[in-house]
Amino acid sequence: PNLVQTTEGTPALVHAGPFGNIAHGTSSIIAQQIGLRLADYVINEAGFAADLGAEKYIDIVMGVSGTSPSAAVLVTTVQSLRNQGEGVLENGFPNLARHAQNLQGFGLPTIVAINRFPHDTQQDLNQVRAFCDRLGIPTAHTEPFTKGGEGSEALASAVVDLIDRNPNAAAHPIYALSDSYEEKLNKVATGIYGAEGVTLSDTARNKLRQFVDWGYDGLPICVAKTQYSFSDNPKLLGAPTGWTLAINDVSLSAGAGFLVAIAGNMMLMPGLPKTS
Numbered sequence: 505p506n507l508v509q510t511t512e513g514t515p516a517l518v519h520a521g522p523f524g525n526i527a528h529g530t531s532s533i534i535a536q537q538i539g540l541r542l543a544d545y546v547i548n549e550a551g552f553a554a555d556l557g558a559e560k561y562i563d564i565v566m567g568v569s570g571t572s573p574s575a576a577v578l579v580t581t582v583q584s585l586r587n588q589g590e591g592v593l594e595n596g597f598p599n600l601a602r603h604a605q606n607l608q609g610f611g612l613p614t615i616v617a618i619n620r621f622p623h624d625t626q627q628d629l630n631q632v633r634a635f636c637d638r639l640g641i642p643t644a645h646t647e648p649f650t651k652g653g654e655g656s657e658a659l660a661s662a663v664v665d666l667i668d669r670n671p672n673a674a675a676h677p678i679y680a681l682s683d684s685y686e687e688k689l690n691k692v693a694t695g696i697y698g699a700e701g702v703t704l705s706d707t708a709r710n711k712l713r714q715f716v717d718w719g720y721d722g723l724p725i726c727v728a729k730t731q732y733s734f735s736d737n738p739k740l741l742g743a744p745t746g747w748t749l750a751i752n753d754v755s756l757s758a759g760a761g762f763l764v765a766i767a768g769n770m771m772l773m774p775g776l777p778k779t780s
Contacts, residue, residue, distance in 0.1 A: 736768030
């Protein structure tokens, strides 16, 4: 694990964090364990998005590490909500609500961090906070973009308070490892993504049978899916319903200890430009 520091001298461990849209989306367990030995509070970023990084953290990483998170911080911005609402802030709120309710459904005390940028208006920020208030979810403004650590103090204090008020929080996965792979996929698709169900291509179905025959029948599922939508279609925004998750292929990551289910047209090589 690489020990690095921010410009203010805050320590951070960076180690093996593949993106949550194609892998487990969080840093290594060994980095997490080092952090827990060195600090009273350790924040583990799990992204992209709570339907990917957070779900995989709880359903994959938590079980392997044996360490349950004490709380969840759901980060949102005015711009991201406008994007999900196709230009209208309020139309993006159902997306935020589903993410927050998913985290609470895992048994995690949850706070929404409203990440403020210089172009945000106070009216828009107030609207986001008011919506979270209606959901009964606490919020905190954070401004690390312009103010660094000082801009994050309010959020840090709110997270500590949230943990203190919920000392016995215990996260639980959405599926059991003893479930069939079809059951695991269906529980994630319907319980987290809001889908009506799952379809498997012949290729995916045959590979699942093959992996079970090989003895790999009790692994967690890592769904490779677009980070731009709850669905497998990046253009289906908000909190869509009435759709079906299409699994086109499945691969075995035997060393990592999970199966990768590839949804839609997801490409497993990140960071490539749209045009060369």
